[in-house]
Amino acid sequence: MTTEQLYQRYTESGTVSTDTRNIIPNSIFFALKGERFNANEFAAQALESGAKWAVVDEVKYVADERYVLVEDVLTTLQELARHHRRQLHIPVIGITGTNGKTTTKELLYAVLSQRFKTYATKGNLNNHIGVPLTLLSIDHSIEMAVIEMGANHQQEIAFLCGITAPTHGLITNVGKAHLEGFGSFEGVKKAKGELYDFLKMHDGVLFLQGDNAYLREMEMQRAISKVVRYGFSSTNDIVGQLKYANPLLSVSWKTRESTTDHLIQTQLTGSYNTENILAAIAVGHFFGVDDTRINQGIADYTPANNRSQITKTVHNTVIADYYNANVSSMEAALANMKVIDADRKVIVLGDMFELGEDTWKEHRCMIDRALALGAERTIFVGEAFYAHQHVNGEFYESIEKAKEALREQPVVNSTVLLKASRGMAFETLMDVL
Template identity: 85%
Template structure:
């Protein structure tokens, strides 16, 4: 079956499924394979659960006309998404970066939805499977889409751009993450810069954090002609400023061609989120959304999924930021807690993963940075941090050990930063705070 023929069946069904636990009636089921599973084995179950067709790549499972046999299910899914994207005559904004991708994506959605019927990546479906699934969720009613793109190796962003064909794009920032896959910080810049390469080739529009020296350098190297700049200095098209953080951010912003200043009280914490907010403002302004609607979109956004999420417990105010962690996001979180207005501050940091041979030195750097912040207690958790232990702070090998210590010596009346890689399971600590 050709891609065009499969696309006709997709148009008839209107949707696709990949998980037999959540089959959408009349969908096309794609039997993907992974290291520990082979969904070909569950194709019959998918049909019994309501799928109309099942795409498989092992002939023994294609027992009747409801099965579509292909050479490779994943490649077929990607080809179908690429074909569908080419039928969509809408702006698509591609987002990548080391930190802040998901928050920025959600802020863009909150702002753009004030005027346009917008679709954005759900959750973290930002890889070689998630991006195709996102594109195939876009129907004819959608006027604009925001596609998040993640990567931990070279050429992944280029591959995703070839499927999603972004007309506009932005890189939130570049930092030290996934160094095992990228090899070095220069490798990170090269990989993320693949989005800039695509925009240059397609004469697309770039939204640039104009005060970020790395992003400016990456843009200048490519000579992108259509660039909208946002940041804090007056040279930017959208200029922002922090008014206060207590711990929620209040910011002001203006365009470079007017004296009108707009003040926005957000539901976000983290000074590092100011540039994510300004990115959404810049995109909204570019697409002609008026200032009042832009502010309404930003003010209405509340973070979830433990990304800079404020949680009020019985005893404390907790900044839950343990969905992910790397060197750059750790430093940003520490810079934020340093400026937050609070009587007592407690810092609890957990190990960062995927740092490769730089793990020891980067964990040492974070320890030094954390100890420079005035706090009532500073606590480090995990094997990598434990190797850096010194008498100026508390160190625990496991999250359970730290939880027990917090029960023995409770934290009360404090603003607490919880920051760690997801694998540290820092949600356990919430029970002790």
């Protein structure tokens, strides 16, 4: 069956499914494979649960005309998404970056949906499976799409751009993350810069944090002709400033030509989110969203999924920022603690994963940064941090040991930062805070 023939079936059903636990009636079920599962085995179950067709790549599972046999299910899913994208004549904004992708994506959605029927990546479906599924969730009523793209190896962003075909793009920042896959910080810049390469090649529009030296350098190397700049200096098209962080952010902004300042009280914490807010303002302004609606969209946005969330417990105010962590995001979290207006501050950091041979060095540097803030308590959790236990500070090899210590010496009446890689399960510390 050709991609065009399969696309005809897709247009009839209007949707796809990949999980037999959540089959959408009349959908096309794609039997994807993973390291520990083979969904070909569940194709019959998907049909029984309401799917209209099942795409499989093993002939022994084909029982009747409802099965579509292909060479590779994942490749077929990607090609179907690529074909569908070419039928959508709408602006598609591609977002990538080391940190802040999801928050920026959600802020863009909050602003653009004030004027347009907008679709944005759900959750963090930003990889070689999630991006095709996102595209195939966009119907012809949608006027604007915001697609998040993640990567941990070279050529992944280029591949996803080939499917997504972004007309506009944004890199939030570049930092030290997934170094095992990228090899080095230069490797990170090269990989993320694949979005710039696509925009250059297809005459797309770039939204650029104009004060970020790395991003400016990457843009200048490619000489992209259509650039909208946002940032803190007066040379940017959108100029902003963090006014307060106590701990929620108040941000002011104006256009370069204007003398009128807008002040937005947000529901976000983390001074690093100021530039994510400015990115959303720049995109909204470019697409003609009214200033009042831009401000409203940002003011109404509430973060979720343990990304810069403020949680009030019985005893403390907790900044829950443990969805994930890398060197640059942890540095940003610490910088935010420095500017937060709070009488008593406690910092609890957990191991950063996927740093490869830089693990020992980067954790040692992070200890110095954290201790330099002079918080009431600075606590380090995990094997990588524990390797430096001879340094000042509190060190615990495991989350269980840290919880035990926090029970014995409770933290009260404090603003507490929890920052760690997702695998550290820092959400369990909320029980003792």
